[in-house]
Amino acid sequence: MWSGKYLRNPVTQSLLMKMVSESGTQQEAHEWYGCHTEILGEAVRPAFIQSHLDTETQAFLNRSAEKSGCLVTQLYHSFVSTLFSPFMSRTSINGYLGRGSMFVFSPEQFRQLMNISQDWKSKRLLDLGAGDGEVTKVMSPHFEEIYTTEVSATMKWQLEKKQYKVLGIDEWQDTGFQYDVISCLNLLDRCDQPMKLLKDIRRSLEPSKGRLVLAAVLPFHPYVEIDLSTNQNTTKQAPGVQAPIRVVGGKWEEPSEFLVVQGKMWEEQVTSMANGVFKEAGFAVEAFTRLPYLCEGDMYSDYYRLDDAVFVLRPEE
16 A cells, blocks of 8 residues: 655645545535534533535535646646745735635525525625635625625735725725625634724614624634735635744734633533623624535645634624
8 A cells, every 4th residue: 555655746646635635525524514502611512503504505515526627727826826925915816816715604594594584585695704605605695786806916806806895905894885694704703903893893783683693613722814905904714824934925823812712612612602792893693504614735745724714693772
């Protein structure tokens, strides 16, 4: 049996690593959605919704495997990343190449979490840090108006190609109207002032029916990626890149404002966020679930994954 230590060619080594990682995918998938409900706090326990690996999630994994299996494409992506990394962030490079799409939830999982039907409609959605808009696309059929924000210029270009309205990062709070739903997906741990962001979201939501859909990677590791090309914070990061480290085309810095999230286990941190962070920001947990935060892979892996807690929050006085 072959072993990676006897392979000198780096491309051959990466292909072997990829084959080994694929073999455990199905075996591990059922663990992605697990929750020890007995560890959750009593107040938050009834809000938990059990999710599972559905057909849309599996389809994303299959597409990712197909893309990562195209060696010519992956070598080209690797070359471009190496070329642009001294002056562009990983996020911007991915936007330029049209790779590294994220998967947070399927349409079915979104509807289940929101407790809505397939034909449910509302007026305005705002997706903060929307990336390339692939996750926005999952939510968009339920809204008449779609607004997005993004720091990366190449990601803005991707959003405009999808005909979403792109607002400035200091503009969405002062449009003169409120939103029915605001999504803040895997942004809280990559934001310089997360509590300020939460309070700005609360003020921007329609007070009676407005909802915040928030995803947070747990365990919570807050670090902000600085784009060397613009010296701006980029607010979304690919799974598989763990902070604090120096990343391609950028560097990690600590945020100026820290959220206190206690506990080591996923369930303990969920409880801490619900009873501490969200309550301080003026929100109550209406529903939440555990989902894998997935990102398209490369020549080394079919996909990358982190553990997400995805909440539906309602404003409270």
